[in-house]
Amino acid sequence: MFQEELLRWYKQNARKLVFRQKKEAYSIWVSEIMAQQTRIEAMLPYFERFIERYPNLKSLAQAEDDDLVKIWQGLGYYNRVRNMKRCAIQCVEQFQGQFPKTKKELCKLPGIGEYTAGAIASIAFDEKVSAVDGNVIRVFSRFYHITDDVSQMSTKKKITELVNASLTEPISDYNQALMELGALVCIPKNPRCAACPIQKECQSYAYGDADSLPVLAKKKPRRVENPTFYIWVCQDKIHLKKRSQKGLLAGLFGFDETLPEAVEEKRSLEPYTHIFSHVEWHMKGIVCFVKEKSEDFYSLSQIHDKVSIPSAFQPFLKQTEKIIKEREKCQKSL
DNA sequence: AACGCGGGGCC
DNA sequence: GGCCCAGCGTT
Structure with missing residues (x-):
């Protein structure tokens, strides 16, 4: 089983990211939304400013739209921050200013999909659920040598099943360890297999073609x-x-x-x-x-x-x- | 299932 | 100059 090696590696090698300091749903949520389709290093300065300006759901629920968009300026995908305000308002109105505590309920909130719900539920509330992002897709597609197009829903589903079957506690560490491995070692180009803690069981490493996975459909021209x-x-x-x-x-x-x-x-x-x-x-x-x-x-x-x-x-x-x-x-x- | 939505760093 | 990033909502 690779989980033990992975968790050990994570303890040793995890980056000390500010949003990992507190196990609080609000800051986890903010970091997860900001990190959607965005490199961690790019969103860090935004994160600090955002938390300072809007320290909790209530303050965010009352935010001025123009201020909100201003604080997001340069991050892109601006609907993310509008959905965050909608989400904050909903939590204030329906859940006494708190997040619901299950992946299933979190999924219903604006701007929170399968991944983000799984991340919040597992990291902040220790619910044993998956959080499958691009990193995890890559790690698993290589580990199990999955050569199907990962932009296909069916492939994502297949991988999610494998992840679900692999879940290990502490779940907060496990999910983050998978992502961290994808971010630091099992990277898109020139994966650093020599430094990989689960190399021994990785099918793509055995084949020697890890760099050719995951298979991704061609993008259409701009x-x-x-x-x-x-x-x-x-x-x-x-x-x-x-x-x-x-x-x-x-x-x-x-x-x-x-x-x-x-x-x-x-x-x-x-x-x-x-x-x-x-x-x-x-x-x-x-x-x-x-x-x-x-x-x-x-x-x-x-x-x-x-x-x-x-x-x-x-x-x-x-x-x-x-x-x-x-x-x-x-x-x-x- | 496919598409629209930002910006930037890395190869 | 392309790729891809801690994805989600809409169609």
Whole structure:
């Protein structure tokens, strides 16, 4: 049985991650949502800020939407944080401000699926259930040499059955150990089999083809778009428009895609290509200086403090900032 | 079952 | 330049 070796390895080699310090459902939940499709190192600074700003379900339930999105700025998949607020409200209203304590009940909450429910239930409440994420899929597909396409539901189900049959206590450590092994040793490329505590029983190691697993369906090509953004500027302020609540970067702030009415001066920006996972934006940017300031113009410090601007717009924002500052200097010297 | 949804680090 | 990450909700 590999479990004993795995648990021993975990005790020795687990990273000291901040969200492992406390066995509290709230912080486990926050870390799990943040870690969805996101590397741990990328989400750590966000985690600390988030817990400080919203220390519990109640404070999160009362959060301002704009503040929430701002604190998430740059993490991506912004619906995660909106679902977190919905989840917090539901816990406050239905469960006296606590999480329900079983995987089954957790699964019903917004933003919590099979994996996250299993992670919270096992890590925070010691329920003996699985938490099958991408790491665990990879570890098991190699360990049992599963050559089916793991993006297929049927394959995930098959692997989940194997994981369920393997569950060992302490379950909190076991589930995290599987993930940690996937994150540190059984990594996607160039797996470090020499350092693997369960190498002896690993079928792919025996075959010598661990690096060819798991088998994943080809991704379809990205769609390409060529948007032009008009950055309306009045003196030192920039116009920002809240994007539609649906689609890409929903509800975040961005630049206009229409010309303003009376343009005093135009400056073209250096084009920039932003790659999303499923879309490619070849962006053109034109700074338009306007005389009349309507609503929704923000100073650079306001933008920095309050407004959530996705990464796609940061290069144009920086360029615009530079142009504004140069222009100020110019006008002073006159 | 397939698709939409971000961003970044690593090879 | 592609891959893939402590996935979930919608269609």
